[in-house]
Amino acid sequence: MSEPIIKARNLHKYYEIKDGLLHAPQDLKALSGVSFDLFEGQTLAVVGESGCGKSTLARLLTSIESPTSGYLSVDGIDMADSQDKLMSKKLRQTVQMVFQDPFGSLNPRQKVGDIIQEPLLINTELSATERREKALDIMRLVGLKEEHFHRYPHMFSGGQRQRIAIARALILKPKVVVLDEPVSALDVSIQAQVINLLIELQKELGLAYVFISHDLSVVRHIADDILVMYLGKPVEQGPSKVIFKTPKHPYTQALLSATPSTNVDKNKKRIKLTGELPSPIEPPSGCTFNPRCQHAQKSCKTSEPVMETYGKSQAACLALDEGRI
Amino acid sequence: MALLEIKNLTVDFATATGSLRAVDGINLTIDEGEIVAVVGESGSGKSVGMLAMMGLLPWTSTVTADHMIFDGQDLLNMSDKERRKIIGKDISMIFQEPMTSLNPCFTVGYQITEVLAQHFGGKRRSYNNKAIELLNQVGIPAAQSRLNSYPHQLSGGMCQRVMIAMMIACQPKLLIADEPTTALDVTIQAQILELLIELQKSQGMALVLITHDMAVVAETAERVVVLYAGQQVEQRTVKQLFKEPKHPYSEALLNALPERANDKLLNAIPGVVPGQMDRPQGCLFSPRCEYATSICKEKSPNLNDGILCHFPLGEESLKVESQ
Amino acid sequence: MNTETTPATSIRSQQWKEFWFYFSVSKTAVAGLIFLILVILMAIFADVISPHGPAEQFREYAKLPPSWMEGGQAQFFLGTDYAGRDMWSRIIHGSRMSLLAGCVVVVLSLSIGVLLGLIAGYRGGWIETFIMRVMDTIMAVPGLLLALVLVAVLGPGLLNAMIAIAITYTPSFVRLTRASTLTELNRDYVTASRVAGASPTRLMFVSILPNCMAPIIVQGTLSFSTAILDTAALGFLGMGAQAPIPEWGTLIAENRDLILNAPWTVTFPGVAILLAVLAINLVGDGLRDALDPKLKRS
Numbered sequence: 019m020s021e022p023i024i025k026a027r028n029l030h031k032y033y034e035i036k037d038g039l040l041h042a043p044q045d046l047k048a049l050s051g052v053s054f055d056l057f058e059g060q061t062l063a064v065v066g067e068s069g070c071g072k073s074t075l076a077r078l079l080t081s082i083e084s085p086t087s088g089y090l091s092v093d094g095i096d097m098a099d100s101q102d103k104l105m106s107k108k109l110r111q112t113v114q115m116v117f118q119d120p121f122g123s124l125n126p127r128q129k130v131g132d133i134i135q136e137p138l139l140i141n142t143e144l145s146a147t148e149r150r151e152k153a154l155d156i157m158r159l160v161g162l163k164e165e166h167f168h169r170y171p172h173m174f175s176g177g178q179r180q181r182i183a184i185a186r187a188l189i190l191k192p193k194v195v196v197l198d199e200p201v202s203a204l205d206v207s208i209q210a211q212v213i214n215l216l217i218e219l220q221k222e223l224g225l226a227y228v229f230i231s232h233d234l235s236v237v238r239h240i241a242d243d244i245l246v247m248y249l250g251k252p253v254e255q256g257p258s259k260v261i262f263k264t265p266k267h268p269y270t271q272a273l274l275s276a277t278p279s280t281n282v283d284k285n286k287k288r289i290k291l292t293g294e295l296p297s298p299i300e301p302p303s304g305c306t307f308n309p310r311c312q313h314a315q316k317s318c319k320t321s322e323p324v325m326e327t328y329g330k331s332q333a334a335c336l337a338l339d340e341g342r343i
Numbered sequence: 344m345a346l347l348e349i350k351n352l353t354v355d356f357a358t359a360t361g362s363l364r365a366v367d368g369i370n371l372t373i374d375e376g377e378i379v380a381v382v383g384e385s386g387s388g389k390s391v392g393m394l395a396m397m398g399l400l401p402w403t404s405t406v407t408a409d410h411m412i413f414d415g416q417d418l419l420n421m422s423d424k425e426r427r428k429i430i431g432k433d434i435s436m437i438f439q440e441p442m443t444s445l446n447p448c449f450t451v452g453y454q455i456t457e458v459l460a461q462h463f464g465g466k467r468r469s470y471n472n473k474a475i476e477l478l479n480q481v482g483i484p485a486a487q488s489r490l491n492s493y494p495h496q497l498s499g500g501m502c503q504r505v506m507i508a509m510m511i512a513c514q515p516k517l518l519i520a521d522e523p524t525t526a527l528d529v530t531i532q533a534q535i536l537e538l539l540i541e542l543q544k545s546q547g548m549a550l551v552l553i554t555h556d557m558a559v560v561a562e563t564a565e566r567v568v569v570l571y572a573g574q575q576v577e578q579r580t581v582k583q584l585f586k587e588p589k590h591p592y593s594e595a596l597l598n599a600l601p602e603r604a605n606d607k608l609l610n611a612i613p614g615v616v617p618g619q620m621d622r623p624q625g626c627l628f629s630p631r632c633e634y635a636t637s638i639c640k641e642k643s644p645n646l647n648d649g650i651l652c653h654f655p656l657g658e659e660s661l662k663v664e665s666q
Numbered sequence: 667m668n669t670e671t672t673p674a675t676s677i678r679s680q681q682w683k684e685f686w687f688y689f690s691v692s693k694t695a696v697a698g699l700i701f702l703i704l705v706i707l708m709a710i711f712a713d714v715i716s717p718h719g720p721a722e723q724f725r726e727y728a729k730l731p732p733s734w735m736e737g738g739q740a741q742f743f744l745g746t747d748y749a750g751r752d753m754w755s756r757i758i759h760g761s762r763m764s765l766l767a768g769c770v771v772v773v774l775s776l777s778i779g780v781l782l783g784l785i786a787g788y789r790g791g792w793i794e795t796f797i798m799r800v801m802d803t804i805m806a807v808p809g810l811l812l813a814l815v816l817v818a819v820l821g822p823g824l825l826n827a828m829i830a831i832a833i834t835y836t837p838s839f840v841r842l843t844r845a846s847t848l849t850e851l852n853r854d855y856v857t858a859s860r861v862a863g864a865s866p867t868r869l870m871f872v873s874i875l876p877n878c879m880a881p882i883i884v885q886g887t888l889s890f891s892t893a894i895l896d897t898a899a900l901g902f903l904g905m906g907a908q909a910p911i912p913e914w915g916t917l918i919a920e921n922r923d924l925i926l927n928a929p930w931t932v933t934f935p936g937v938a939i940l941l942a943v944l945a946i947n948l949v950g951d952g953l954r955d956a957l958d959p960k961l962k963r964s
Contacts, residue, residue, distance in 0.1 A: 067528035067529060067530060067531075068499075068528050080861045082857065082860060082861060106863070107863065110861070110862065110863045114861065114862075115858065115861050117854040117857070117858060118854070119854055122853055122854045122855065123854035123855050123858055124855055124858075125855040125859075125872075125873055125876075125877070126877065127876035127877055128872070128876075133855075136859060136862055136864070137862035137863070140862055140863045140864055140865075140868070141862070141863055175385075175615050175616075175618075176385065177615065178615075183858075186858065186862075190862075205384035205385055205555055205616075206384065206555065206557065206596060206599050206600060207384060207595065207596060207599050207611065207612040208384075208615070209599070210599040210600075210601075210609040210610065210611035210612065211611040211612075211613075213601070213609055213611075214608045214609055214611050217607060217608060218608075232528060232529055234529070235558070235600065235601045235602050236601050238601065238602070239601040239602075239604055239609065240601075272530060273529060273530065275533075276529045276530045276532070276533035277529055277558070278532075278533075278536075278556070278558035278559050278561065278562045279558050279561065279562070279602060280557050280558050280560075280561040280585055280597065280600060280602065280603075281561070281602070288533065290533075290534075290537075291530045291533070291534070292534075294498050294500055294501065294531070295498065295500075295528065295530075295531070358687075359683060359684040359687035359688065360680075360683075360684070
């Protein structure tokens with residue numbers, strides 16, 4: 019089997035929150051112990067709600083920030099070596115990102131052509147004509163027209179802006195694209211167009227996707243593997259088909275149950291999750307999910323579960339461990 | 344008699360590039376205790392229509408309608424003073440972004456009691472107990488201490504609950520919820536929707552749910568109105584719509600959902616919603632409709648039994664020309 | 667979707683059209699703009715339109731009242747001062763001085779202030795603290811007083827007055843730019859540029875600065891009018907433009923003794939200052955409304 023293009027082992031990311039001179043600084047555990055492999059041409063979906071750490075993971079993968087501890091390598095390059103300028107340049111050309119808000123991810127004062135060319139301008143020595151050629155090529159690939167080159171972002175709809183963002187991400191010919199909720203802000207009909215575009219591009223260019231989303235219906239359609247996160251910790255991961263068919267972790271089950279569906283005939287028994295999402299600054303002790311879990315017992319408040327393999331997927335749950343569910 | 348009757352509501356905006364018709368002749372009838380969903384994508388005019396009814400649009404707008412009657416009162420020609428008596432009391436509205444809908448400068452308790460004092464008179468503080476009761480009703484724990492919290496101290500879901508508490512404080516007959524859960528996480532969304540339905544049942548109020556999420560509609564509403572580019576294209580019961588949509592846009596919208604995809608690629612609708620400059624002649628959906636004929640491209644359709652289409656789906660007798 | 671080809675030039679003109687639509691909503695702003703344009707034209711064509719030279723003395727016609735009053739003459743529209751110089755010509759030429767003062771002050775304070783604000787907002791840490799505390803110190807001293815002290819150090823004269831006033835205006839630009847920079851830093855497109863590998867300079871000047879311009883432009887416009895006022899004040903105190911330069915404030919200063927005998931020599935320069943400042947403020951208000959992001963569809 020070929021080498022994974024992204025190898026993550028036990029990634030942790032903590033932020034220090036200073037609460038004034040009188041209090042000791044607190045640790046915000048944004049990410050605790052994430053491990054996964056991503057292969058070329060595959061899509062890993064990272065699923066979770068606010069505070070689960072998916073945006074932090076995106077920042078680590080695109081080397082905007084470095085992990086507090088753990089191992090992360092992209093295309094064989096250890097990210098810890100990315101302080102070197104040459105290495106970081108190579109990393110940039112390997113991993114790129116598409117952001118959630120199509121209205122906020124494009125500089126309103128720059129023309130579309132300039133936005134798309136910017137990565138080339140920064141990272142290569144190509145002439146202006148060559149850059150323009152490459153930009154036009156990419157624009158054609160994502161379904162934009164030549165005349166869009168000279169326009170400003172506010173003249174485009176949400177779907178078109180997302181295409182521009184995708185074009186910008188692809189111009190350096192990366193191997194991995196991190197997509198942070200790329201279709202959440204789009205209408206359903208445009209969502210479908212953009213998802214189709216992403217699927218086609220993946221096939222044509224052999225891209226690997228890290229697809230961050232909270233929309234499980236989209237994820238079900240596009241993902242090969244899924245990583246479910248809760249408050250910075252991975253709770254379940256495995257092949258998409260397995261997880262959707264037989265979710266093992268109580269949180270995954272609740273998440274699937276809470277996702278509305280248009281199948282009106284289905285008589286769904288809804289798993290009701292009570293309570294709010296806890297704050298990542300003061301997470302609950304033991305298993306972070308225990309205050310909201312219907313299977314929680316005393317042991318869940320004191321010991322932290324570890325990822326174990328159950329069949330074709332993995333989950334971190336004490337109830338599973340003890341055979342209670 | 345229907346609680347709310349809107350006929351032929353039209354809203355125009357004056358912009359730098361000419362007049363923009365945001366809402367084009369929508370009709371809406373809501374009975375007491377009903378849950379109706381208004382579905383549409385961006386540019387469909389779903390929010391604008393409801394804001395027009397409440398009189399909350401900016402000065403650049405022009406609102407016209409055949410009639411707009413709520414509980415026997417004429418909303419269209421009402422003075423601002425009279426409208427203020429109804430808005431917030433008999434008709435309430437909750438908005439999409441709960442974090443920004445609450446005034447960050449005042450405590451939660453202040454904002455709830457203010458609504459009550461405004462509509463029922465008397466001192467604001469005398470309504471503190473009622474405020475606690477309301478917070479309990481919407482499921483906010485430790486309601487007494489929450490009265491003194493500021494909006495930024497609450498999560499999105501909690502803020503939305505506070506909004507709901509404020510809006511049902513005066514026991515409105517009609518509650519309009521404009522994308523109330525779009526900005527919230529999935530599990531919180533489920534909680535809020537459940538709360539809305541529960542309150543709707545216990546208070547006997549009508550609920551208008553504005554959303555672009557078809558799945559939310561399927562699980563919450565009884566009747567649904569589909570809007571496209573400011574026009575009303577279909578109005579059916581939820582069961583009917585999801586089983587057999589009659590308008591090509593409704594059908595296309597449902598087919599575009601990931602859960603209805605047959606193979607790897609989704610059934611996307613080509614093209615985009617027409618903007619101000621490129622409104623097609625004839626049916627507004629015709630450039631994107633897979634069933635469009637030459638008639639569709641030339642002539643605007645009339646309402647055919649609630650469906651704005653020359654050839655509603657499933658009615659073979661109306662299909663005249665070849666494809 | 668717009669399928670027709672729209673050349674870049676017409677996009678510009680569309681932007682101007684949109685800007686003008688929102689600007690022209692305020693009739694007072696448009697009136698202010700017209701008056702301002704007239705003043706600018708007056709300054710540019712001063713040599714052509716002024717009936718006499720600003721320094722030309724007509725000793726026999728000293729202290730003549732305006733032409734519509736008893737004793738006035740048609741050739742001296744607004745009367746003459748103590749040395750027999752035509753007031754109207756002096757005021758016309760003085761517009762050059764005032765506009766120049768406004769321009770120089772705004773250009774200096776804006777460019778330095780924006781640069782410092784960008785650096786402070788972007789880098790943060792002790793650099794930000796240092797810059798902001800220096801600015802706080804400058805702001806703690808009343809503007810005109812500080813300008814007086816600076817001019818006393820640098821020596822009186824129009825240029826030194828302009829430099830001194832520019833220094834007192836810098837902190838407001840620094841604060842404004844820093845605040846905008848802090849907001850912009852969190853935008854996705856700045857992060858996107860960072861992911862593409864942009865250098866800090868590029869991030870500051872290409873990604874961040876263009877998006878901070880609206881409040882800076884408004885502040886610049888309003889500073890223009892205040893600069894004219896402050897220059898006039900310094901001139902009046904004898905620390906700004908020195909006689910015989912016909913700067914409006916200096917005009918009032920040198921005719922100060924005549925306030926009872928020949929009030930027109932101080933009134934008309936004062937009215938000129940008032941109208942110019944008013945016009946610029948009205949334009950600034952209109953600009954602020956037009957550039958308000960809430961009105962824009964962006």
